[in-house]
Amino acid sequence: MIFASWSGGKDSALAFYFASQKFGKVDHIFTMFSEDCGRTRAHGLKLEHIRAQAESLGAELIFACASWQSYEDVFSIVISSNFAGGLGVFGDIDIQEHLDWVVRVCTSNNVGVFEPLWGMDREEVLERFIRLGFRAKVVRVKKGYEELLGRELDEDFIELAKKLNIDLCGEHGEYHTFVYDGPIFKFPIPTEDLEYGIQD
Known part of the structure; x- marks a missing residue:
C-alpha cells in the first residue's frame, strides 16, 4: 500500500509522479485539513478541490482534520490505521527538520518513507x-x-x-x-x- 502525503501543490504532485514512475502506482493521497475541516493546512484549499485532484489522479483520498497542536497525533493515527506496513511518499526538498519529523513519525507507525525530491536543487x-x-x-x-x-x-x-x-x-x-x-x-x-x- 502506497500513499502520498498530499497538499494539492507542486512538491506533492512531483513526488507523486516520481513514486508512480518507480512503483507503478500510488494507491492513496492523504491530506490534512484544519480542525474545522474547512481548508487544507497552509495551502488553504477546500475539500472539493482535493477531491477533484484525487478523482483525476485515480487515487483514493483519505483526509483528517486537526489543529497544529494535535497534528502529529492525528497524522499518526491515520497512517497507523490505514498504511501500516506500507510506504509514504513525501515532497520534502532539503529542510532537515521536515525530513526528521517524517522519518520519526512514519517509522514509529511501521510506515516506510520515500522522498524523491530530497537533495534536488x-x-x-x-x-x-x-x-x-x-x-x-x-x-x-x-x-x-x-x-x-x-x-x-x-x-x-x-x-x-x-x-x-x-x-x-x-x-x-x-x-x-x-x-x-x-x-x-x-x-x-x-x-x-x-x-x-x-x-x-
Whole structure:
C-alpha cells in the first residue's frame, strides 16, 4: 500500500509522479485539513478541490482534520490505521527538520518513507515540474508577495521569484500552489472557483 502525503501543490504532485514512475502506482493521497475541516493546512484549499485532484489522479483520498497542536497525533493515527506496513511518499526538498519529523513519525507507525525530491536543487525542482507538463497556480502567499497570487508556475514565474529574492520553491511559506493538470492527471481540474489569499 502506497500513499502520498498530499497538499494539492507542486512538491506533492512531483513526488507523486516520481513514486508512480518507480512503483507503478500510488494507491492513496492523504491530506490534512484544519480542525474545522474547512481548508487544507497552509495551502488553504477546500475539500472539493482535493477531491477533484484525487478523482483525476485515480487515487483514493483519505483526509483528517486537526489543529497544529494535535497534528502529529492525528497524522499518526491515520497512517497507523490505514498504511501500516506500507510506504509514504513525501515532497520534502532539503529542510532537515521536515525530513526528521517524517522519518520519526512514519517509522514509529511501521510506515516506510520515500522522498524523491530530497537533495534536488530548488530551480531544478521547478524546471522538472514545468518540463514534465504540470500546470499550477499560486493560490496563497505571505504578506508582501501579493504579486505572485494567481500566477502560473512557468519560466516567467521563476524569473519573478528570483527578482523578489525568495526561496524559489517557497519552502519558507512565501507561496503555495494548486496543481490542476499534468502527467499524473487523467483530466485537467477547473480552476475558475479557486480562491486566492494571504497567509495568516
